[in-house]
Amino acid sequence: MKNYFIKISLYIAFLFLITNCATTKKATITGNLKTDSFRNDTMVYKGLNKSERKNFLKDSDSETRWVDSIYNKLSVKEKLGQLFMVSAYSNKDSIHENKVKDLIENYKVGGIIFFQGGPVRQAKLTNEYQAKAKVPLFIGLDAEWGLSMRLDSTYVFPWNMTLGAIQDLNLIEKVGIQMGAEAKRMGIHFNFGPVLDINTNPKNPIIGNRSFGESKINVANKGVALMKGVQSQGVFSTGKHFPGHGDTSADSHYTLPLVTFSKDRIDSVELYPYKKMFDEGLVSVMVGHLNIPSLETKADYPSSASYNIVTNLLQNQLGFDGLIITDGLAMKGATDFKGPGDLELAVLLAGNDMLLGPENVPVAMTKLESYYNEGILTEERLAHSVKKILRYKFKAGLNNYKAIEIKNLIADINPSQNDALNYKLYENAITVLKNKKEILPIKDLSQKIAYVKLGDDSNSTFVSTLKKYTNVTELASNSIDSLNTELKKYDIVIIGFHKENKTWAKQDFTETEMLWLQEIAKHNKVILDVFAKPYTLLPISDFDAIEGLVVSYQNSDISQIVSAEVVFGAVEAKGKLPVSINKSFRVNDGLSTTKLNRLGFTAPENENLNPKILAKIDGIAQKAIDGKMTPGMEVLIARKGNVIFQKSYGHLTYEGTKEVINSDLYDVASLSKMISTLPNVMQLYDRKKVTLDTELKKMVPIFAKSNKANINFKDLLTHYAGLQAWIPFYKATLDSNNKPLEKYYHKVPSAAFSTKVADDLYIRNDYHDTIMKIIANSPLSIKKEYKYSDFTFIILKEYLERKTKQPLEVLSQKNFYSSLGMNYTLYNPLTKFNKNEIAPSEIDTYFRHQVVQGYVHDMAAAMEGGVAGHAGIFSNAMDVAKMMQLYLQKGNYGNIQYFSAATFDAFNTSYYAAEGVERGLGFDKRIGKDGPTCGCVSKASFGHTGFTGDIAWVDPETEIVYIFLSNRTYPEVTAEGNKLAKEKIREEIQQIIQDAIIK
Numbered sequence: 001m002k003n004y005f006i007k008i009s010l011y012i013a014f015l016f017l018i019t020n021c022a023t024t025k026k027a028t029i030t031g032n033l034k035t036d037s038f039r040n041d042t043m044v045y046k047g048l049n050k051s052e053r054k055n056f057l058k059d060s061d062s063e064t065r066w067v068d069s070i071y072n073k074l075s076v077k078e079k080l081g082q083l084f085m086v087s088a089y090s091n092k093d094s095i096h097e098n099k100v101k102d103l104i105e106n107y108k109v110g111g112i113i114f115f116q117g118g119p120v121r122q123a124k125l126t127n128e129y130q131a132k133a134k135v136p137l138f139i140g141l142d143a144e145w146g147l148s149m150r151l152d153s154t155y156v157f158p159w160n161m162t163l164g165a166i167q168d169l170n171l172i173e174k175v176g177i178q179m180g181a182e183a184k185r186m187g188i189h190f191n192f193g194p195v196l197d198i199n200t201n202p203k204n205p206i207i208g209n210r211s212f213g214e215s216k217i218n219v220a221n222k223g224v225a226l227m228k229g230v231q232s233q234g235v236f237s238t239g240k241h242f243p244g245h246g247d248t249s250a251d252s253h254y255t256l257p258l259v260t261f262s263k264d265r266i267d268s269v270e271l272y273p274y275k276k277m278f279d280e281g282l283v284s285v286m287v288g289h290l291n292i293p294s295l296e297t298k299a300d301y302p303s304s305a306s307y308n309i310v311t312n313l314l315q316n317q318l319g320f321d322g323l324i325i326t327d328g329l330a331m332k333g334a335t336d337f338k339g340p341g342d343l344e345l346a347v348l349l350a351g352n353d354m355l356l357g358p359e360n361v362p363v364a365m366t367k368l369e370s371y372y373n374e375g376i377l378t379e380e381r382l383a384h385s386v387k388k389i390l391r392y393k394f395k396a397g398l399n400n401y402k403a404i405e406i407k408n409l410i411a412d413i414n415p416s417q418n419d420a421l422n423y424k425l426y427e428n429a430i431t432v433l434k435n436k437k438e439i440l441p442i443k444d445l446s447q448k449i450a451y452v453k454l455g456d457d458s459n460s461t462f463v464s465t466l467k468k469y470t471n472v473t474e475l476a477s478n479s480i481d482s483l484n485t486e487l488k489k490y491d492i493v494i495i496g497f498h499k500e501n502k503t504w505a506k507q508d509f510t511e512t513e514m515l516w517l518q519e520i521a522k523h524n525k526v527i528l529d530v531f532a533k534p535y536t537l538l539p540i541s542d543f544d545a546i547e548g549l550v551v552s553y554q555n556s557d558i559s560q561i562v563s564a565e566v567v568f569g570a571v572e573a574k575g576k577l578p579v580s581i582n583k584s585f586r587v588n589d590g591l592s593t594t595k596l597n598r599l600g601f602t603a604p605e606n607e608n609l610n611p612k613i614l615a616k617i618d619g620i621a622q623k624a625i626d627g628k629m630t631p632g633m634e635v636l637i638a639r640k641g642n643v644i645f646q647k648s649y650g651h652l653t654y655e656g657t658k659e660v661i662n663s664d665l666y667d668v669a670s671l672s673k674m675i676s677t678l679p680n681v682m683q684l685y686d687r688k689k690v691t692l693d694t695e696l697k698k699m700v701p702i703f704a705k706s707n708k709a710n711i712n713f714k715d716l717l718t719h720y721a722g723l724q725a726w727i728p729f730y731k732a733t734l735d736s737n738n739k740p741l742e743k744y745y746h747k748v749p750s751a752a753f754s755t756k757v758a759d760d761l762y763i764r765n766d767y768h769d770t771i772m773k774i775i776a777n778s779p780l781s782i783k784k785e786y787k788y789s790d791f792t793f794i795i796l797k798e799y800l801e802r803k804t805k806q807p808l809e810v811l812s813q814k815n816f817y818s819s820l821g822m823n824y825t826l827y828n829p830l831t832k833f834n835k836n837e838i839a840p841s842e843i844d845t846y847f848r849h850q851v852v853q854g855y856v857h858d859m860a861a862a863m864e865g866g867v868a869g870h871a872g873i874f875s876n877a878m879d880v881a882k883m884m885q886l887y888l889q890k891g892n893y894g895n896i897q898y899f900s901a902a903t904f905d906a907f908n909t910s911y912y913a914a915e916g917v918e919r920g921l922g923f924d925k926r927i928g929k930d931g932p933t934c935g936c937v938s939k940a941s942f943g944h945t946g947f948t949g950d951i952a953w954v955d956p957e958t959e960i961v962y963i964f965l966s967n968r969t970y971p972e973v974t975a976e977g978n979k980l981a982k983e984k985i986r987e988e989i990q991q992i993i994q995d996a997i998i999k
Contacts, residue, residue, distance in 0.1 A: 081108030090117025111138030164578030176229020213578025241288030244270030289333030341367025441569030569596030669946030797869030
């Protein structure tokens with residue numbers, strides 16, 4: 001410990017040099033020139049060799065000269081002023097601000113601790129206050145979970161208790177790096193954290209979530225990691241509340257808490273984190289106001305005023321040479337002991353250096369000055385603390401003070417990478433404590449799942465994310481009996497307990513909620529997910545009736561998203577319980593769960609995509625809407641199995657009555673081929689029911705005697721069979737005024753006319769046979785060449801239904817949609833969804849003579865009752881992405897193998913590439929100038945487009961899934977043609993995605 005102070009001096013000096021060699025913005029956000037905010041080697045001092053360390057000794061001379069020059073210019077009153085760090089707010093009036101200015105100008109206080117307010121207001125006040133200071137001020141903030149602990153408009157990092165569940169210390173250090181960088185940008189020198197109290201008392205009224213937990217090892221390891229991160233950015237960490245506030249039943253803000261432990265117990269448990277932190281370079285310690293008879297024999301004597309504790313224990317026995325700061329001196333744990341002046345003298349004589357938040361500075365200063373004159377407070381004692389304060393001001397760069405730059409402040413302290421980090425934190429924190437019969441993750445998505453909310457805070461993000469995996473029904477009732485009656489219809493009940501993060505002390509179940517939980521669990525298969533402190537579980541004496549138990553710790557949007565991912569297996573559970581729950585669960589309990597390869601959700605940075613570049617998509621989308629290319633659209637981007645961008649734009653119609661939301665359905669036109677018909681065909685191929693050489697005459701009998709009899713499977717699917725592109729079948733069923741003929745249509749259904757085409761329009765049931773005959777008799781190209789044709793998939797539907805003896809819509813639902821959780825994907829969506837959830841595709845003035853909304857746009861598909869092999873599917877971007885991810889994973893999704901990888905490879909091959917045909921078996925692979933892509937994707941990429949304005953494209957090389965859905969055909973296909981395609985909107989967005997990839 002003897003060399004401790006030298007090591008810290010060198011370490012902080014180096015940090016000062018590197019953080020001041022760049023511009024303010026760059027230095028504060030990225031740290032130093034050798035590391036960035038996501039590197040692990042941030043403990044710079046430890047990375048230096050002995051020779052480099054010795055070079056830093058030269059800096060100590062300039063530091064000493066500066067300290068001595070300042071000290072020698074100060075009067076006794078000004079020296080005393082340096083000891084005080086006074087309270088300030090940026091959300092109070094001018095009267096308060098003037099009082100603070102008075103303390104700076106007339107009492108020469110040495111620092112300010114800011115409390116509630118806003119970042120810009122605080123920064124401006126900091127500049128004003130610093131301008132009035134003779135010696136630059138220390139600025140401190142209780143930023144235990146980041147600036148948001150005190151300031152609005154700032155990022156909320158997880159509580160220490162949540163971080164306590166994480167096993168990866170590198171992640172904790174990264175939190176510290178971000179917190180330190182943001183504090184630095186705000187001109188803050190002290191982050192008064194981390195809390196090193198070991199919370200062994202669940203009823204502790206003041207520590208609780210501020211602690212890393214009840215394990216001394218966990219608290220020490222997390223404290224060290226967080227400190228390393230913060231201090232790597234040139235901001236001082238402060239361990240608190242020495243010697244330990246974790247096992248108290250009282251709050252020192254209101255009284256003097258009693259700690260009854262023996263000296264040996266305190267040494268082995270409470271002091272353990274401090275010893276570790278001192279070895280790793282902790283700059284400062286905050287001493288709490290605690291009554292500890294085993295360490296201080298004087299009755300009701302606060303630890304902050306105890307020479308035995310502050311000097312003998314902290315400095316002499318533990319060898320701490322850094323700054324020692326009192327806890328707030330206006331707290332009742334201190335003010336009940338002595339009044340202003342006498343209290344400050346007592347804590348100074350005990351060995352503290354800085355006096356935090358005193359109750360009355362003028363009175364205290366006057367008394368301290370008189371005690372100095374009387375020799376009670378000696379010059380030697382005063383010089384010891386004041387010079388130490390000045391030395392740390394030098395280390396903080398205050399010898400070369402610069403005002404805070406206000407421009408871009410909000411953006412700088414809210415960098416996008418915070419979300420990326422927060423996703424990782426919750427992925428590693430969320431803890432599964434019970435998993436009876438492996439109910440987690442939910443594997444079978446065909447089960448009926450209900451959700452019931454308990455608690456009084458928002459649950460919308462959790463529920464909406466659950467619904468992205470499968471159909472989840474929200475249920476609520478005023479009666480537990482009626483609710484349980486309704487729940488009998490469901491296989492699994494997910495209970496979410498949601499409490500506001502700000503109310504740690506009020507996060508318990510009510511008596512009614514406890515009763516409901518018990519009754520629901522008694523009669524149902526239950527997964528309980530607690531978005532609150534783990535201590536919430538304490539009143540539950542018996543967990544036998546609960547099959548799955550998840551602790552998600554906090555009720556933030558990201559915790560809700562990640563928790564839903566855990567429930568459905570997109571991520572595995574990794575967290576360990578930081579505290580014990582009676583005898584049911586012990587500290588460090590936590591079960592691992594299986595990761596299923598289902599789509600998850602994260603921030604773009606976590607998959608190496610630049611969010612600032614992706615933000616350009618907004619402008620392209622608005623350009624399309626303003627240019628009347630489409631009323632609205634959905635855009636989704638996934639990479640490496642995670643959705644990193646999902647956004648809807650515009651309205652369902654140009655009239656703007658309803659904004660598009662991510663769950664809205666679109667007619668995906670020819671994407672139906674790839675989403676419905678093709679995967680079913682691939683399964684038959686996988687089972688060797690059909691080969692590349694199988695001829696059409698063997699697949700569909702009607703073609704046996706046609707000119708198409710010898711077309712093989714490969715040529716059919718690569719559009720190399722010479723089929724016609726399209727025939728307007730509907731025209732033959734209309735009169736001279738383009739109105740439906742009664743011969744073919746009725747306005748009301750009947751036994752012979754039950755195939756619904758649109759509202760009040762039913763076609764005769766046997767017209768399907770007519771369509772097939774027309775196709776069979778249609779001419780073929782004389783020359784064998786590529787020619788895209790809808791007939792391919794109309795024929796394949798016929799083949800599938802004859803081969804399996806099941807309708808295509810049933811096949812797709814049974815074979816894929818049910819187990820994939822594609823609950824927004826179907827033919828004829830009005831059987832399940834309301835019209836206002838479906839984008840209209842056209843105002844039809846030539847066939848159906850009505851707004852086409854909820855009915856397929858394609859005329860041939862409409863004549864097939866909305867179910868065709870080439871069109872008819874309605875879906876949203878999330879569901880389409882699931883099918884495309886299945887393809888990317890070569891037939892596997894949710895750990896289910898739908899068809900073999902070899903089958904996928906066979907279908908994703910361009911068999912006629914030599915002839916210039918960029919088509920696989922059903923997949924479009926055109927990436928050249930005539931294709932639908934930006935030309936910037938790989939040759940391995942594949943997908944399809946849809947007439948209504950859609951594209952779904954996958955690039956296996958970059959592992960990117962790109963979905964764009966729109967209703968560009970509404971209200972009509974204009975004489976100008978496909979403006980969306982002409983302006984290359986979809987391609988431009990795809991180019992942005994490629995540009996966003998961080999190389």
